[in-house]
Amino acid sequence: MCSGFPALFFAVAYNNPRDSWSQVVPIRLRLLRERFVVFFGKGSYGRDTLINTLGVLFAAVIPVAVLPILSRLYSPAEFGLFGVFAALVGLGTIASTGRYEAAILLPEEDDAAVSIACAAFLFLTAFVSALAIIFTLAYFIGVGSVRAHSALIGLGVIAVAFSGCVQILLSAAIRKRVFAKVSFARFCAALVSAFLSILLGASTQYAEGLAIGVTAGYAVCALILSRVVARQYGGVSLPDRAAIYGQVKRYRNFPLFSLPSDFSNTLATNLPVLFFSTFFGSAATGYLTMFQRIWAGTSIMVTGLGETFRQRAATERQQTGNFNRTMRVTLLPLVLLSVVLCATLVLLGPKLFEVVAGVEWREAGVYGQILAPFVCLQFVASPVSWSFYIAERLKLLAVWQLALLVSFSLSLFVGSKLFSAQGTLAVLSCVGVVLYAIYILISERISREENKVS
Numbered sequence: 001m002c003s004g005f006p007a008l009f010f011a012v013a014y015n016n017p018r019d020s021w022s023q024v025v026p027i028r029l030r031l032l033r034e035r036f037v038v039f040f041g042k043g044s045y046g047r048d049t050l051i052n053t054l055g056v057l058f059a060a061v062i063p064v065a066v067l068p069i070l071s072r073l074y075s076p077a078e079f080g081l082f083g084v085f086a087a088l089v090g091l092g093t094i095a096s097t098g099r100y101e102a103a104i105l106l107p108e109e110d111d112a113a114v115s116i117a118c119a120a121f122l123f124l125t126a127f128v129s130a131l132a133i134i135f136t137l138a139y140f141i142g143v144g145s146v147r148a149h150s151a152l153i154g155l156g157v158i159a160v161a162f163s164g165c166v167q168i169l170l171s172a173a174i175r176k177r178v179f180a181k182v183s184f185a186r187f188c189a190a191l192v193s194a195f196l197s198i199l200l201g202a203s204t205q206y207a208e209g210l211a212i213g214v215t216a217g218y219a220v221c222a223l224i225l226s227r228v229v230a231r232q233y234g235g236v237s238l239p240d241r242a243a244i245y246g247q248v249k250r251y252r253n254f255p256l257f258s259l260p261s262d263f264s265n266t267l268a269t270n271l272p273v274l275f276f277s278t279f280f281g282s283a284a285t286g287y288l289t290m291f292q293r294i295w296a297g298t299s300i301m302v303t304g305l306g307e308t309f310r311q312r313a314a315t316e317r318q319q320t321g322n323f324n325r326t327m328r329v330t331l332l333p334l335v336l337l338s339v340v341l342c343a344t345l346v347l348l349g350p351k352l353f354e355v356v357a358g359v360e361w362r363e364a365g366v367y368g369q370i371l372a373p374f375v376c377l378q379f380v381a382s383p384v385s386w387s388f389y390i391a392e393r394l395k396l397l398a399v400w401q402l403a404l405l406v407s408f409s410l411s412l413f414v415g416s417k418l419f420s421a422q423g424t425l426a427v428l429s430c431v432g433v434v435l436y437a438i439y440i441l442i443s444e445r446i447s448r449e450e451n452k453v454s
Contacts, residue, residue: 059186064297066194067290071357073201074210076286081207083289084277085152086214087270089159092131094266096164098123098255104171106251115239115247117172122244123255124164131157155211162218169225176232185224193217261398268405271412272428279416280424287364288425290357295368295375302334302383309383313447314390323390327447330383331440338376345372370425374432381436387443400439407431 074082100120104113135153138146146153173182193213200209273292276285309330313323344352345368353365388397411431415424 058183059190060297062187062190062194064294066198067294068356068358069198070201070210071290071361073198073205074207075205075283076290076360076363077282078205078207078210078286079289080277080282080285080287081149081152082210083273083285083292085156085159085207085211086289087273089156089163089214090270091263091266092127092156092160093163093167094263095259096124096127096160097167098127099258099262100248100251100254101168101171102258103247103251103254104168105175107247110233110236111239111243112247113172113175114233114236115243116251117168118239118244119248120168121165124161124168128157128161128164131160151208152211155208155215159211159215159218162215162222165222166218166225169222169229172229172233173225176229178228178232181228182225185221185228188224189217189221192220257394257398261394261401264405265401268401268408271405271408272425275412275416275424276421280421284363284421287361287367290353290361290364291367291371294353294356294364302379309386313386317390321450322448323387324444324447327384327387327444331380331444334380334383338379341379342372342376345369345376366422367425370422371429371432374429374436377433377436377440381439381443384440384443384447387446391446391449393446396442400435400442404435407435 071079097120100116100123104116104120107113107116135146135157139150170182193216195213196216197210197213200206200212203209273285273288276288309326313326316323316326349368349372350362350365353368354362357364388394408428408431411427412424415427419427
């Protein structure tokens with residue numbers, strides 16, 4: 001049986017041979033136009049994905065593009081302090097909302113979504129207030145490390161507050177599918193952050209300049225998103241205490257289960273920076289932070305692919321009972337690209353960092369050589385990580401994340417006691433390769449399971 005263009009050609013040619021070409025081309029063009037409208041038309045998933053991916057890409061390109069400037073304004077030691085700041089802010093952000101913001105997308109009614117958002121804001125207010133009280137008490141009691149870095153810690157509390165607001169407002173905006181405005185907010189935040197980091201670096205060259213830039217970026221993003229959300233939910237009245245409590249009770253599993261799981265995963269991701277700052281000093285931490293920031297710009301390429309994988313895999317599972325075909329189609333290009341990236345890091349890492357960031361950052365390229373197999377497997381695993389959510393294997397995911405946290409903690413502790421910074425990274429890289437190889441294999445196996453809740 002013929003299908004697609006051949007079938008269309010023979011059908012038209014048989015009915016009217018003399019005018020076949022004049023009819024085939026317009027019909028084919030019309031079909032292509034209809035498919036384009038269906039996939040990229042207003043409100044379509046393809047259009048939303050494209051806009052969202054481009055927004056994330058542009059927002060990620062800016063910090064990477066200014067790194068050659070920042071690396072010549074800030075020393076490795078200052079980058080190391082900033083790396084610790086960013087790691088702690090990331091951990092604080094995960095905990096700050098109780099993960100209630102993830103539930104904003106779930107209810108059908110906007111009233112319920114607003115109630116969940118209010119619950120998240122209340123959780124955020126309590127969390128930030130507790131941080132501020134602890135910081136104030138530690139400062140006046142005279143805790144040495146707090147007083148020595150009081151400016152960075154104070155900025156960290158403010159950054160957690162604004163970052164938590166961004167997470168809540170972002171979920172509310174995505175619920176309304178205003179992806180263009182979300183992309184604009186991300187772009188403005190990245191632009192402001194980069195501008196202030198360069199401006200303050202030219203005048204002070206302290207880690208506080210980088211921290212102020214990031215904090216200001218969160219503030220700008222929160223301000224823009226708050227205006228967007230206010231317009232989208234303008235017709236919804238503020239909920240009363242009973243409505244908020246009802247949603248808190250309804251979605252209590254998010255702080256009970258999702259929060260510990262996500263926090264442990266984020267902690268495992270940031271453990272290398274925290275360990276390095278303790279055992280190897282701020283300069284070594286700065287080299288690691290520089291590599292992570294540049295690699296983050298590279299790995300942003302898979303963000304859009306991950307979103308597309310989630311949609312296609314979920315659809316295939318509904319239709320066929322599994323999503324192994326989508327998994328195989330996704331894994332092949334990822335593996336090929338990761339091999340190229342790994343070879344580039346191993347062969348040219350130090351030279352690339354020397355050219356891009358300056359001679360004093362060559363060590364960051366050496367770190368990249370050591371971590372290349374590990375981070376490239378992470379690169380492959382990132383998009384297919386949605387397999388656990390699609391198949392509802394959250395308990396299995398939680399077990400793996402706990403294993404990741406424990407394994408990383410042990411490898412970093414043992415490495416820091418027995419080896420140098422490079423040796424510790426080698427131990428971490430070996431452990432990471434094993435864990436993420438298992439992760440990818442489990443994801444592939446899950447994709448072959450029949451459609452069932454477990």
